[in-house]
Amino acid sequence: MVEWTDAERTAITTLWSNIDVGEIGPQALTRLLVVFPWTQRYFGTFGDLSTPAAIAGNPKVAAHGKVVMGGLETAVKNMDNIKNAYAKLSVMHSEKLHVDPDNFRLLAECISVVVAAKFGPSVFTAGFQEAWQKFLAVVVSALGRQYH
Amino acid sequence: MTLATMLSKEEKRLIKEIWERLTPVAEDIGSDALLRMFNSYPGTKTYFSHLDISPGSSHLHSHGKKIVLAIAEGAKDISQLTVTLAPLQTLHAYQLRIDPTNFKLLSHCMLVSLACYLGEEFTPVAHAAMDKYLSAFAAVLAEKYR
Numbered sequence: 001m002v003e004w005t006d007a008e009r010t011a012i013t014t015l016w017s018n019i020d021v022g023e024i025g026p027q028a029l030t031r032l033l034v035v036f037p038w039t040q041r042y043f044g045t046f047g048d049l050s051t052p053a054a055i056a057g058n059p060k061v062a063a064h065g066k067v068v069m070g071g072l073e074t075a076v077k078n079m080d081n082i083k084n085a086y087a088k089l090s091v092m093h094s095e096k097l098h099v100d101p102d103n104f105r106l107l108a109e110c111i112s113v114v115v116a117a118k119f120g121p122s123v124f125t126a127g128f129q130e131a132w133q134k135f136l137a138v139v140v141s142a143l144g145r146q147y148h
Numbered sequence: 149m150t151l152a153t154m155l156s157k158e159e160k161r162l163i164k165e166i167w168e169r170l171t172p173v174a175e176d177i178g179s180d181a182l183l184r185m186f187n188s189y190p191g192t193k194t195y196f197s198h199l200d201i202s203p204g205s206s207h208l209h210s211h212g213k214k215i216v217l218a219i220a221e222g223a224k225d226i227s228q229l230t231v232t233l234a235p236l237q238t239l240h241a242y243q244l245r246i247d248p249t250n251f252k253l254l255s256h257c258m259l260v261s262l263a264c265y266l267g268e269e270f271t272p273v274a275h276a277a278m279d280k281y282l283s284a285f286a287a288v289l290a291e292k293y294r
Contacts, residue, residue, distance in 0.1 A: 034272040035279050052273045109256060116263035117270055121180065124264060126187040133188050
């Protein structure tokens with residue numbers, strides 16, 4: 001089981017309560033597809049991803065970004081049992097979606113950059129970043145856990 | 149050198165412009181990125197046991213400044229990265245011997261610092277270009293390792 005300090009729990013819930021998944025999610029997914037273009041391999045049905053502008057304006061990217069970011073709610077609500085909470089999603093990403101789990105790590109990096117840009121240095125302090133990244137790392141690990 | 153040529157002319161211009169603008173606050177950006185790295189990746193602190201890297205310390209600030217100024221210097225002419233970094237290559241390979249995996253960790257924290265300070269201005273395109281530049285910088289830095 002993952003041990004969370006009180007400071008870490010506070011940081012994570014504070015950040016989460018101020019995150020609009022409809023805003024942060026699309027931006028994070030856009031960045032994933034722009035910064036790491038090979039990730040576009042999973043989105044062949046999304047239409048025009050040919051330029052950063054096309055990606056940023058793509059409604060399917062926006063919709064999916066919101067869904068993925070919203071998926072973090074499960075972790076926030078089950079912080080002491082994240083591994084099990086994502087078991088089914090992990091199986092799905094492995095067996096149905098065939099997503100290389102390293103992509104979860106790349107998306108987590110993009111989420112952190114978007115959150116940093118949104119909140120700035122006085123909110124997204126080094127301490128908050130540590131807690132947030134630890135949180136994302138646990139989710140990333142849980143999502144890759146059921147791969148076989 | 150091959151890595152540096154993966155950057156388009158526009159990306160090189162963007163990177164050069166960003167670092168030119170941030171050179172006056174090199175100390176702030178650098179110390180911020182280092183602090184974030186030490187906090188999130190405690191293993192990186194093992195390379196600094198001889199210094200005081202606590203928040204606000206003069207070592208943290210001078211070291212952060214040094215690193216950012218080197219990154220900014222490289223950005224002035226990215227096609228000459230191997231030439232510009234030659235002395236630092238030797239330093240890192242034979243003296244410092246920092247495991248190159250750590251360069252990725254600092255690069256990520258540098259991106260976070262840039263995002264914090266530039267906000268929306270740190271667009272996806274700027275982020276992509278910067279990530280590529282920092283990867284190229286790290287790769288050149290590690291060239292003499294073996």
